[in-house]
Amino acid sequence: MAKEIGADRLGDLYIDGGKVRKRREWRGLVDTMYDYSRWLKIMTILGKFVMKPRNVKAMFRYRWMANYLAVPMMVDRHTQGLRGEYLRMCHVEQDLIIDDVAKLLDNLFRGDRRIGNDTEFSKKVVLVDENEMTAVMMGFPMLKSLSRETPSTYVSVLLNQHAAEHYIDVAQEFGLAGDVCPMPEAEAGVSIDDDAPVLGACAIQCNTTCDGSLLGNGVISKRLELEDGIPVFQLAAPLRHREDDVQEYAAQEIRNAIAFIEKHTGAKWDWTAYFDCARRVNIATRCRQEWLDMNRTDYPQVFGSNLALYTETNYMAICGRIPAFEKADRELTRLAEKAYNARKRAAKEYRHRAIIWGVQSHFYMDFLVWLLNCWGIVPLTDMLSMVSTRVLAEEDTPENRETAIYDMAWLTENMIMRNRTHGGYKVLLDELWEFCEMFNADMVVLWEHMSCKALTGMHGMFEERAREKGIHLVWVTHDLFDPRIISRQGVRDQINNYMRTVMREEPLDPSLEILHDEESW
Amino acid sequence: MSKKAKKRVFSILWKILALLIGFFVVTFTVYIFNLDMKLTAAIEPWLLKHYDRIPRDTHL
Numbered sequence: 358m359a360k361e362i363g364a365d366r367l368g369d370l371y372i373d374g375g376k377v378r379k380r381r382e383w384r385g386l387v388d389t390m391y392d393y394s395r396w397l398k399i400m401t402i403l404g405k406f407v408m409k410p411r412n413v414k415a416m417f418r419y420r421w422m423a424n425y426l427a428v429p430m431m432v433d434r435h436t437q438g439l440r441g442e443y444l445r446m447c448h449v450e451q452d453l454i455i456d457d458v459a460k461l462l463d464n465l466f467r468g469d470r471r472i473g474n475d476t477e478f479s480k481k482v483v484l485v486d487e488n489e490m491t492a493v494m495m496g497f498p499m500l501k502s503l504s505r506e507t508p509s510t511y512v513s514v515l516l517n518q519h520a521a522e523h524y525i526d527v528a529q530e531f532g533l534a535g536d537v538c539p540m541p542e543a544e545a546g547v548s549i550d551d552d553a554p555v556l557g558a559c560a561i562q563c564n565t566t567c568d569g570s571l572l573g574n575g576v577i578s579k580r581l582e583l584e585d586g587i588p589v590f591q592l593a594a595p596l597r598h599r600e601d602d603v604q605e606y607a608a609q610e611i612r613n614a615i616a617f618i619e620k621h622t623g624a625k626w627d628w629t630a631y632f633d634c635a636r637r638v639n640i641a642t643r644c645r646q647e648w649l650d651m652n653r654t655d656y657p658q659v660f661g662s663n664l665a666l667y668t669e670t671n672y673m674a675i676c677g678r679i680p681a682f683e684k685a686d687r688e689l690t691r692l693a694e695k696a697y698n699a700r701k702r703a704a705k706e707y708r709h710r711a712i713i714w715g716v717q718s719h720f721y722m723d724f725l726v727w728l729l730n731c732w733g734i735v736p737l738t739d740m741l742s743m744v745s746t747r748v749l750a751e752e753d754t755p756e757n758r759e760t761a762i763y764d765m766a767w768l769t770e771n772m773i774m775r776n777r778t779h780g781g782y783k784v785l786l787d788e789l790w791e792f793c794e795m796f797n798a799d800m801v802v803l804w805e806h807m808s809c810k811a812l813t814g815m816h817g818m819f820e821e822r823a824r825e826k827g828i829h830l831v832w833v834t835h836d837l838f839d840p841r842i843i844s845r846q847g848v849r850d851q852i853n854n855y856m857r858t859v860m861r862e863e864p865l866d867p868s869l870e871i872l873h874d875e876e877s878w
Numbered sequence: 879m880s881k882k883a884k885k886r887v888f889s890i891l892w893k894i895l896a897l898l899i900g901f902f903v904v905t906f907t908v909y910i911f912n913l914d915m916k917l918t919a920a921i922e923p924w925l926l927k928h929y930d931r932i933p934r935d936t937h938l
Contacts (some may be wrong), residue, residue: 376922377915393909400914420929426918433912531938551934576938878919 360385362440363705367730368868374876377430388440395448399429399455406459411473415466419552424513424520425462427878428455431516434723435662438730442696443703446659446689450667453685457670462508464501468556483618484560484587487511487544488570490772491676492765493561493592493614496631498678499624505553506544507674511719514543514838515666517878518720518845521838524550533572538808539838540719541565541573548577559621560589561614565775567811590617596779598770607766628753631761634677635749638768641671642746644686651697652737653796658693661703661725661736665717668742673773706865708733709829710797714740714789715804715812716774718835721845728802731849731869732856737796740804743788745771778811785811786818793828800829802852806837831855844875 359365370378381396383389403425406412416422432455436447466472468479481499485491487506494502513520521539524546529535531549533542547553560581562574578589592614595603615626645668648659659667667689675682711728713736718724728734749764750757770776777785793801803819806812816832823830833851836842853870856862864870879887908914 376919378912380911381909383910389910393906396909397905417925417928418932420926423922423925423929426922426925427915430915433915527936549938550936579938 359383360388360440361705362703363438363730363865365438365866366868367438367866368870368872371872371874371877373873376876376878378433381433382437384440384444388444392436392444392448395432395452396429398452399432402452402456402459403428406463409463411466412463415462415469415472415554418471419509419554420523420550421509421513421520421547421552424517424878427516430878435666435726437723437726439703439726442658442692442701443663446663446692449685449688449692450663450670453681454666454670457675457679457681458508458512461503464503465505465508465554465556468501468503469554470556472554479556480558481622481624482557483622484557484581486561486563486565486574488540488565488673488772488774489561489563489592490673490765490769491678492768493611493618495634495676495678495765496615496626496628497618497622497624498627498630500618500622502678503557504674506547509547509553510540510543510838514719515722518840519878521546521720522841524552525839528576533576536808537569537572538567538806539569539836541567541569543838545573545576548580553577555585555587557587559618560587561592561618562589563592563769563772564594565772567778567809569808588617588621590614592769594766594770594775598767598776598780599784603770604763604766607770608762611762611765611769628758628761632751632753632757635761635764636751637677637680637683638749639751640683641677641686642748644690645672645742646746647690648693649738649742651693654697656697656700656702657735657737658696658701659689660738661729662722664742665713665725665739666722668744669773672744676768704729704733704735704865706733707735708862708865709800710735710737711800711802712737712739712789712792712796712798713802713804716778716806716809716837717741717804718806718833718840718843718845718848719837720840721835721848724845724848727849727869728852731864731866732852732862733865734800734802734852736802737798738792740777740789741773743792744773744776778809782815782818786815786822789819790822790826790828793826798828800831802831802833805832805834807834807842808836829855829859840875845877846872846875 372379432451436444467475468482482501482503485502485504487504491502510521521543524543525539527550528542528546581587581589592610595607651658652660671682711734725736728736750760833848835848
């Protein structure tokens with residue numbers, strides 16, 4: 358019960374084997390009142406959501422909606438131990454994301470044939486993959502770009518670590534391979550289990566990252582096209598995205614996708630709207646670069662899940678289309694600069710500067726906060742936040758309209774995760790060590806997502822290079838969406854073992870070392 | 879303003895203040911003791927049973 362950073366034993370808030378925590382954290386009067394006021398705001402967003410009868414109807418129809426009971430707890434997990442500007446940054450992001458997801462759900466259920474069945478609205482909806490850049494929607498402000506997979510699987514697992522298990526089991530019951538990435542497998546499971554909202558004039562799927570993604574897209578598009586009558590475009594972005602000779606093909610895919618959307622919705626591409634979005638993407642890029650520059654110093658500010666979760670949402674799902682995110686970018690930068698100028702730190706001790714590489718365990722996104730609070734390991738940046746920094750053309754000229762097609766293609770090729778897991782060893786392996794040097798990192802925490810062949814194939818090469826460079830490389834194996842394979846404590850144990858046996862260190866907060874949170878949301 | 883009117887204004891202000899304090903005490907108690915999450919955690923098993931009973935067109 359302390360105002361000071363790191364004075365509390367945060368593990369004491371857990372109930373052994375419980376789903377939720379004993380109580381919320383006391384952070385001193387000012388920060389507790391701030392956190393309480395944001396909790397009230399979140400309750401207001403949720404209250405407004407359930408005021409609509411169609412949303413209540415959806416709550417009783419879709420199994421994955423039960424996970425949304427855990428929204429306030431997700432925020433508590435990410436704000437654990439945070440004070441001052443770091444707490445405020447987390448709330449600026451999380452509250453905006455919650456509001457955005459609530460609107461997404463509301464729109465999905467409005468058009469859903471089973472729930473709201475607003476057919477006129479549904480004609481303006483273009484379904485997009487969760488794991489896909491929404492760049493091709495930047496010039497369609499009159500249409501709604503909605504992802505069914507974002508709320509049903511992606512956000513659900515952030516809320517509740519067990520959210521995807523039912524759907525993974527359903528997919529495997531129907532013969533789908535058990536060793537592919539559980540994310541697309543769970544998405545396919547939602548479709549097989551008849552648990553996806555049905556709406557939209559058309560859909561765009563992307564050859565996102567892997568064999569699992571292609572597997573999931575095949576199952577989902579078959580149901581969409583043959584049963585629901587919703588045509589699907591397969592946006593096949595090139596894998597070797599750094600090569601010049603694939604760019605014309607990538608650009609043509611964008612032109613084809615735009616033509617497909619125009620054909621099935623009757624909408625016309627709006628260049629003014631596109632360049633407006635491009636301007637906002639550039640602002641987000643500048644802000645992100647400024648945060649990363651700060652993280653290269655002794656006083657990193659926007660890092661850990663504050664950086665990872667927000668970048669994933671803003672870069673890929675928003676893509677400049679929602680003005681509220683521009684405001685959040687500026688507010689985050691203001692808070693970061695304030696804390697940086699005051700030479701503030703988010704934990705009582707920074708022991709190691711780490712780059713987090715690989716694909717994180719989605720069921721344990723707050724692991725980055727745990728790293729900081731338990732061991733004083735500062736997650737300076739992560740693989741999924743090291744995305745494109747190319748400045749997009751933002752002035753509407755005939756030449757820029759052509760450049761814009763290539764910009765959208767570049768963004769689509771460089772979506773989060775895909776820009777590293779595809780494109781060859783240079784983007785996955787070589788650039789990691791460049792980032793280590795750039796950020797003055799002494800440690801790499803390397804997520805080994807056991808179902809991701811693109812990553813596990815390079816295991817030996819990562820070890821070889823880490824030895825050459827004298828960098829502590831800590832492997833953390835997990836199965837992305839499925840905590841039954843490796844639990845959260847299983848994830849933590851891999852760090853605990855390394856820190857105790859190799860580094861010979863004691864934790865900053867020993868109460869966090871072993872937590873019985875297997876049943877927790 | 880007459881004495882009666884003043885008394886009435888004060889009485890309304892007191893009531894508003896009492897309501898605000900009551901709102902704060904109740905919501906802050908819910909917040910700090912995590913009662914909202916404890917309640918929703920109790921609801922979840924019931925909801926999951928409900929989903930199991932819904933007829934579905936489950937197929938590839």
